[in-house]
Amino acid sequence: MGKLVLIPRPTIERLPLYLRSLTLLDESGVEVVSSEELGRILGITSVQIRKDLAYFGEFGRRGVGYDVADLMQQITEILGVNRPNKFAIVGAGHLGQALARYEGFTEYGFMLAAIFDADPKKIGMEVAGQQVLSADYVTEVVKSLGIQIGVLTVPAPAAQPVADQLIKAGVRAIWNFAPTRIEAPIDIEVRQENLIVGLLALSYHLAQGK
Amino acid sequence: MGKLVLIPRPTIERLPLYLRSLTLLDESGVEVVSSEELGRILGITSVQIRKDLAYFGEFGRRGVGYDVADLMQQITEILGVNRPNKFAIVGAGHLGQALARYEGFTEYGFMLAAIFDADPKKIGMEVAGQQVLSADYVTEVVKSLGIQIGVLTVPAPAAQPVADQLIKAGVRAIWNFAPTRIEAPIDIEVRQENLIVGLLALSYHLAQGK
DNA sequence: TAGATTGTTAATCGATTAACAATC
DNA sequence: TAGATTGTTAATCGATTAACAATC
Secondary structure, eight states: OOOOOOHHHHHHHHHHHHHHHHHHHHHHOOEEHHHHHHHHHHHHOHHHHHHHHHHTTTEHHHHEEEEHHHHHHHHHHHHTOOOOOEEEOOOOHHHHHHHHOOHHHHHEEEEEEEESSSTTTTTTTTTEEEEEEEGGGHHHHHHTTTTTTEESSSOOOHHHHHHHHHHHOOOOOEEEOOOOOOOTTTSSEEEEHHHHHHHHHHHHHHHOOO | OSSOOOOHHHHHHHHHHHHHHHHHHTTTOEEEEOOOHHHHHHOOHHHHHHHHHTTOOOOOEEEEEEEEEHHHHHHHHHHHHHOEEEEEEEOOOOHHHHHHHHHHHHHEEEEEEEESSSSSTTTTTTEEEEEEEEEHHHHHHHHTTTTOOOEEEEHHHHHHHHHHHHHHOOEEEEEOSSSSSOOTTTTSSSEEHHHHHHHHHHHHHHHOOO
16 A cells, blocks of 8 residues: 555645645635636646645545645645644754744744754854754754754755764754755655755846846 | 757756856866766766756866866856846845845855835844835835845735835846745746745655655 | 536656767 | 767656546
């Protein structure tokens, strides 16, 4: 049983969009939505949406559409946001602090369990209800709190060593904002988020006069 | 002349990675690099790199490799980072401030030309050497300073109206961090950066016990 | 039953990878 | 010349879109 077909990465990345729109629809009292309507809201074709959902099951009713509350529930479970998820931030600079205070994460049950920094000036500071801890305690704290997700907002040279510590401490997923690739065992999910890429891609389009 | 072949989006997004690695190589005195070596550094196959570069010209020397300084220069021009690029941030919350202070952008010649917020408490605050201006002046200021890139770090409901103002003021590219789609004419390049997507995609992998 | 809309199979499109000729 | 490495053409792979049967 289980995943015989590999789910395309783009499909996984669209699920959060579906979830968000469904939540908004639910809040405005809508009970049923068609893939056509959902597609209009998100700027995605209805076929794409049906194809994506079909990877996980038959959630709709032919001739009718999808039950908003039910589909929300299904996607919530698929994405694993039906339970609190603890994450730690390493690097309490501007970006680390901004992510720590980002309310969107809390809405989906993500809890900032710890925030670390190597700079003595930052240690002890309060950020989003958490005291900044010394980066020396990453392994210890992450292990004892059972934190599963690590967010890296450290300078590039620190990224790999900190990632190693996080992995050793039991983290299973790493969200890396440092502009450098990190190596990790295949069972650790690493997501590279390079902000420079975003800005330079925009710049490219300006440069092409497009 | 010109773009007869459409450049794949993934190719454009890899160019900044090449540029970064080349800069590091250049700084450590390396003068020539092969696609093989560059690929090893970045975790990308050498064929991929050669294919990507070939869209823009013949930059290498067969049997030798690529001249680091020359290739840097070429990519710099392709990406349009060979001249100062002005950008404005709308939304001086935590994320907006973090982006305003992000030093990586400055390194590539991006200049924060203005930062705006609608909240009277934030107006007048100094962020990264700029006073936060009232969002009422977006159109006026963006137009008079000739700002071409707008960064949106406003709440979802404000995203579209602010985007409209930016476009009216002459912005040609928008980097949208608000978790909502924005509509824009096709000649305006819009990049959607949804942080929730990143975290939920990681969560998905945890949920699948992968 | 007729109309609407899903879920699935087949066709197309786009990007990556493989193979290899060109050439330094 | 032999070895190395690029640039390009062809093959493969993966994702999206089209077509349509199933069914509410």
